[in-house]
Amino acid sequence: MHEFKYQQLANTLISQIDERKWRTNEKLPSIRALAKSYAVSKISVIKALHTLEARGIVFVKAKSGYYVAPNKVLPQPSPTPLVFSRPKLVEVPDVFYEIMERSAAFDIAPKKPVRAHVPNHLLLLNRHINRASRNNPQNNALYYSEPRGDKALRHQISQLYRKRDLNISADEICITSGCQNSLFLALMTTCQPGDIVAIESPAFYGVLQLLQQLKLKVIELPSSFTTGLTSDSLEQATKKWQIKACVVTANFATPTGALIPVEEKRKIVKLANEKGITLIEDDIYGDLTFHSKVAPLKSYDTKDNVILCSSFSKSLSRDLRIGWIVTSKHYKKIVHMKLVSQLSTSLTIQQGLASFLAEGNFARHLYQYNKTLLKQRDQLLHSIDKHWNVDIKYTVPDGGLAIWIELPKEVDTFLLYDKAIAEGIVITPGRLFSSTNKYSNYLRLSFAHPTTEHRLAAVKRLAQLIRLI
Numbered sequence: 263m264h265e266f267k268y269q270q271l272a273n274t275l276i277s278q279i280d281e282r283k284w285r286t287n288e289k290l291p292s293i294r295a296l297a298k299s300y301a302v303s304k305i306s307v308i309k310a311l312h313t314l315e316a317r318g319i320v321f322v323k324a325k326s327g328y329y330v331a332p333n334k335v336l337p338q339p340s341p342t343p344l345v346f347s348r349p350k351l352v353e354v355p356d357v358f359y360e361i362m363e364r365s366a367a368f369d370i371a372p373k374k375p376v377r378a379h380v381p382n383h384l385l386l387l388n389r390h391i392n393r394a395s396r397n398n399p400q401n402n403a404l405y406y407s408e409p410r411g412d413k414a415l416r417h418q419i420s421q422l423y424r425k426r427d428l429n430i431s432a433d434e435i436c437i438t439s440g441c442q443n444s445l446f447l448a449l450m451t452t453c454q455p456g457d458i459v460a461i462e463s464p465a466f467y468g469v470l471q472l473l474q475q476l477k478l479k480v481i482e483l484p485s486s487f488t489t490g491l492t493s494d495s496l497e498q499a500t501k502k503w504q505i506k507a508c509v510v511t512a513n514f515a516t517p518t519g520a521l522i523p524v525e526e527k528r529k530i531v532k533l534a535n536e537k538g539i540t541l542i543e544d545d546i547y548g549d550l551t552f553h554s555k556v557a558p559l560k561s562y563d564t565k566d567n568v569i570l571c572s573s574f575s576k577s578l579s580r581d582l583r584i585g586w587i588v589t590s591k592h593y594k595k596i597v598h599m600k601l602v603s604q605l606s607t608s609l610t611i612q613q614g615l616a617s618f619l620a621e622g623n624f625a626r627h628l629y630q631y632n633k634t635l636l637k638q639r640d641q642l643l644h645s646i647d648k649h650w651n652v653d654i655k656y657t658v659p660d661g662g663l664a665i666w667i668e669l670p671k672e673v674d675t676f677l678l679y680d681k682a683i684a685e686g687i688v689i690t691p692g693r694l695f696s697s698t699n700k701y702s703n704y705l706r707l708s709f710a711h712p713t714t715e716h717r718l719a720a721v722k723r724l725a726q727l728i729r730l731i
Contacts, residue, residue: 266554267302268309273523274300275310276319279330290320290328313553316636317658318643346499349458349479352470352697368663368708371687371720383627384579390623391614398613405609409601411437411586412612418619419586426548428561430588436596437607440585441546442468444571446476447587447603448542449507451595452569453478457506460499462491464666464695464704466516466544469509473697480697481505487657487666490520493529500537507540512559514547517695517706518666519659521556531562545572549628551661552636566591574615576663577628584615635663638709642721645713650725664708673731675705681727687720 275290284290291299296307311328314320320328410416416432423430438444445468453459455477461469463482473480481503483495491510499505510530512522522530534541543559560568569592573585584607587596618624642665643658656667669675675691682689692704713721 266306266309268306268313269554271296271300271302271306271310272313275314279319284330286330286332288330289326290330292327313660316552316640317660319658346484346502347482347698349481349503350697351477352474352480367690368710369688369717370707370711370724371717373716383623383631386623387579387614387618390618391611394613394617395610398610406606407437407609407612409436409597409606411435411607412609412616414620415584415612415616416586418616422549422619422624423558423588426555426561427557430560434588434590434593436587436593436600437612438573438585438587438600439583439604439607440575441544441571441573442472442585443604444573444585444587445469445509445542445544446472447596447599448540448569448571448589448592449473449476449478449509450599450603451592452540452542453506458503460496460505460508460539462510462515462520464517464692464701465509465697466511467694469544470695470697482697482700483508486520487518488520489526490515490518490522491530492526493533496530496539497533497537500533500539505537505539507542508534509542509544510559511544511547513545513556514550514659514662515544516547516662516664517690517692517704518657519662519664520657521660522559524557527557527559528562531559531568535565535567539567541568543568543570545570546576547662548572549577550632550635550663552632552639553660556661560588577631578624582611582615584611632661635661635709638712639665642707642709642713645718645721646725649722650728652725652728663710664706667705667707669703669705669728671703673703673728675703678705678724678727678731681731682724685723685727687724687727689724 278284290296293304293307293311297304311320315322315328318331321331322328413432415437416435419435420430420432438447449459449472453476456479458479458481459473460481460483462485464485465482470480481499483491483499485491485495490512496508512527514521531541541559545558548556548558558570560570566589570588571585574582575585589596639659643656646654646656653670654667656665659665675689676693679689679691690706692701692706693699695701695706711717
């Protein structure tokens with residue numbers, strides 16, 4: 263997948279703003295001047311500026327033009343010097359389990375509504391599942407699904423990836439009980455206790471939890487908060503240690519929302535092939551994109567060295583517990599490991615989901631959902647800008663579900679968590695995203711829900727708690 267001209271121009275303008283070619287509140291050249299300077303159409307310039315405006319990098323003044331916004335956006339850290347901690351076993355803090363017990367990983371103020379409005383896509387999904395249950399009740403009750411999963415569902419998943427420039431067959435896909443289960447199977451299949459696994463830093467705490475359980479050593483690779491892991495970071499680590507696998511979220515990684523550029527994706531895959539490192543890709547946020555489709559890392563894989571893991575948990579429903587894993591090289595072993603660890607996956611749900619996808623319901627839902635998420639991202643950022651009188655910086659991702667916030671150095675977000683939870687406010691402290699004690703003054707907030715009513719009140723109160731620390 264190539265980058266569109268407006269994306270290339272947007273990245274160029276971001277780099278020039280980072281290099282202070284234009285300073286805060288300084289006016290950018292006119293649309294006509296930019297089109298002439300960079301040999302692109304006015305439409306490409308307008309789309310590039312809209313992208314930068316959505317990310318909070320520029321703002322528009324009526325009848326005047328575009329200006330560089332005040333720098334609240336987290337900058338890309340310098341790639342040098344690269345500092346690595348030694349490989350070590352992982353120990354996930356108990357806070358992780360407390361957050362999950364409250365079902366609040368992506369909700370600052372969890373509260374069950376008295377009368378909940380059920381979205382149309384969920385009503386449709388339930389109809390398809392109920393129909394599958396009615397059509398084959400005895401068969402589904404008396405027989406297990408085949409270990410690979412329902413073929414019709416696997417075919418529909420392969421069709422979804424075709425729209426993202428990845429051609430895979432149903433016979434490369436194994437249905438699992440969610441993305442976390444897929445990552446577990448991938449690590450179990452490719453690694454032995456004591457092996458070294460490279461991860462991004464900051465990293466998804468679910469991966470850290472798996473590494474702890476499997477007794478795998480972790481090496482954290484310094485990564486950009488905006489453009490994610492670099493091939494240079496991975497290459498420098500290989501000069502010091504024998505890395506067996508690397509777990510990476512190329513598209514809108516949590517907690518930062520980082521998106522690895524196309525060329526860097528290619529370099530990472532090429533390097534992993536040369537070094538014999540298995541890439542385990544967590545693509546769970548790949549469908550949640552606000553401006554243009556993004557290709558999985560596996561799209562650039564010509565040697566079947568990338569194991570792709572994902573699910574419908576973030577894009578459709580947490581309750582489905584339907585995920586998948588894509589590989590040819592390790593397929594038989596993956597299927598065997600699934601058979602040993604979970605035996606089967608609900609056939610009724612698979613069949614209902616397959617027909618839901620086949621009728622185009624997921625595509626229509628995704629189109630609307632991504633527009634909703636973009637609105638909710640901007641709503642959250644606007645609330646923070648308006649109500650937080652605190653010196654902070656944050657990421658403005660082009661997809662996913664979360665932003666990454668840097669607070670003043672003296673603010674310990676573990677301490678902030680204790681104060682907030684006492685008032686029913688749930689945050690995710692930065693240290694959960696590292697195997698070391700990094701990111702103690704960072705936190706993740708999600709825009710999976712609108713920042714209105716009781717959630718807006720929680721955002722306002724959180725600012726007060728920060729100022730009291």
